[in-house]
Amino acid sequence: MSDEPMQVAVLGGGSFGTALASIAADNGARVRQWLRDPALAAQINREHCNGRYLPDYAMNPGVVASTEMAEVLEGAQLVLVAIPSKAFREVVRQARPWLHAAQILVSTTKGIQEEGFKLMSQILEEETGFPHIGVISGPNLASEIAQKQLTATVIASDDPDTRTWVQTALGCDYFRVYASNDRYGVELGGALKNIYAIAAGMAAALGMGENTRSMLMTRALAEMSRFAVDQGANPMTFLGLAGVGDLIVTCSSSLSRNYRVGQALGEGRTLDEAVEALGQVAEGVNTVRLVRDKARQDGVYMPLAEGLYQVLFEGVPAREMARMLMLGEQSSDVEFILSREDVQQAHRDSGGQDG
Ligand SMILES: NC(=O)C1=CN([C@@H]2O[C@H](COP(=O)(O)OP(=O)(O)OC[C@H]3O[C@@H](n4cnc5c(N)ncnc54)[C@H](O)[C@@H]3O)[C@@H](O)[C@H]2O)C=CC1
Ligand SMILES: O=C(CO)COP(=O)(O)O
Known part of the structure; x- marks a missing residue:
């Protein structure tokens, strides 16, 4: 230089x-x-x-x-x-x-x-x-x-x-x-977190609390990392600013346009009304559709992206979706330590009586 x-x-x-x-x-x-x-x-x-x-x-x-x-x-x-x-x-x-x-x-x-x-x-x-x-x-x-x-x-x-x-x-x-x-991992983190910012805005508008937001953000990180691994990216990148850092800010602030779209939806507006009212780009609306399709195609388990897709594009009420997600199969906290398969196997071994 x-x-x-x-x-x-x-x-x-x-x-x-x-x-x-x-x-x-x-x-x-x-x-x-x-x-x-x-x-x-x-x-x-x-x-x-x-x-x-x-x-x-x-x-x-x-x-x-x-x-x-x-x-x-x-x-x-x-x-x-x-x-x-x-x-x-x-x-x-x-x-x-x-x-x-x-x-x-x-x-x-x-x-x-x-x-x-x-x-x-x-x-x-x-x-x-x-x-x-x-x-x-x-x-x-x-x-x-x-x-x-x-x-x-x-x-x-x-x-x-x-x-x-x-x-x-x-x-x-x-x-x-x-x-x-890690160009791919950093870029993927920035794109994926927009999905969960919409969900967080929606949860806030529905009066859900801080425990809920924390659960949502942490499970979002698990889901993002799972997707990243499947795509050949390094999940460690998601521990950095472009992963957890960006997830925290966009899932916590109404200065985020994606969060605001979620808020508007939670307040009962349609998706078209929410996007129109924003007047700026909310990348997550398109990203959720693409990621949900890609996850299905590649067999990656992404219940939050799938759930948000159904709320945005298939008319499933957000509260009903939240209830279904809460009652979904019991799973592992950190999959890099205890795999989801091990948790599922333990349930099968116990005859499914505890879940
Ligand atoms: N605004 C923010 O806080 C941040 C935004 N980003 C990212 O930056 C990207 C751009 O975002 P913003 O600047 O915030 O967007 P914005 O919504 O504020 O503005 C978009 C700009 O792109 C222009 N544009 C749209 N279509 C165009 C076309 N066909 N040809 C030429 N110009 C066109 C618009 O006229 C406008 O000037 C987004 O993908 C966003 O995710 C990243 C970090 C922070
Ligand atoms: O990416 C952003 C902050 O890091 C901006 O988020 P929004 O596009 O949701 O406003």
Whole structure:
């Protein structure tokens, strides 16, 4: 890295992209932000404010917004892609003519593409074939980052240059960037936890207590780890910020959009009404469908994802689903210590009289 200011491009004009662009500029980088809406780009350039997504946030005035991909990517050394998963590939394709192999390309998006069950950094890799690819994930509510609340994230890449560049670009006294080489596990954690945030929001709206939330989060972690192992990921990653860390924040806070969708459902709104009222992306709604299908296909036991799917898409009342889950087969606490099969076998051996 030279002494020249780093050149950073952020693709996406939403709340997370805006917060990251401003941090990089605070750290002295030359930052360009790409977004679709010319009026919003003009507002960012004129007022240094993203009135649509983070209206109370005073952005670093050095961030220059543009609707022109060429302008934004010209000279960029680090490219952060903060675009919802549904549009991620389309935007990377739009950017592709200005991307090159020496750039660091990082996804900040916590979602899954339906075709091929692809994570976003896999899309970056497929669309470019370039070597410096990574993902940022962790307990990172954009609105809290905007308030400069002390926050930590993870940059995951098997490429050391990618990790170092991102730690340098974004690390500051309120945003600490930890490194991981488990890109797949970190990215999977960020996508999966959105499912359980919806369930947690719903449980809260139904008046369920703190014991319930704690049970839900812990069983969510068990389920996420089970899925991760099946997919060939390292379950230890789920003990870090991108696993348990992100699960805690999104299952506890109405600042999470996924949690808010769950709350609205628990208050009796339909899924369409809940998503419409949010007006922003809640990745978990799509992710639960994809993960539930994938788990069924691969034979992975995921009762929470299955239950939430039935509540969201098949009209099963949430309370009824909670009751069924509570009365489900007795199971093991930590499967890496006592397997589910051992618990089931013990029940069979005892003639099933205790369960
Ligand atoms: N907001 C947050 O607290 C965090 C968000 N993330 C992740 O970051 C990703 C992006 O999220 P946010 O910035 O929060 O989203 P957002 O909902 O605030 O904004 C999404 C942005 O993407 C743009 N967009 C949507 N479709 C597009 C298309 N076809 N072409 C171009 N632009 C398009 C929208 O116009 C908007 O600027 C999500 O996957 C989310 O999971 C990750 C950590 C924190
Ligand atoms: O991922 C997030 C916090 O880490 C943001 O969560 P939501 O997308 O639910 O707002």
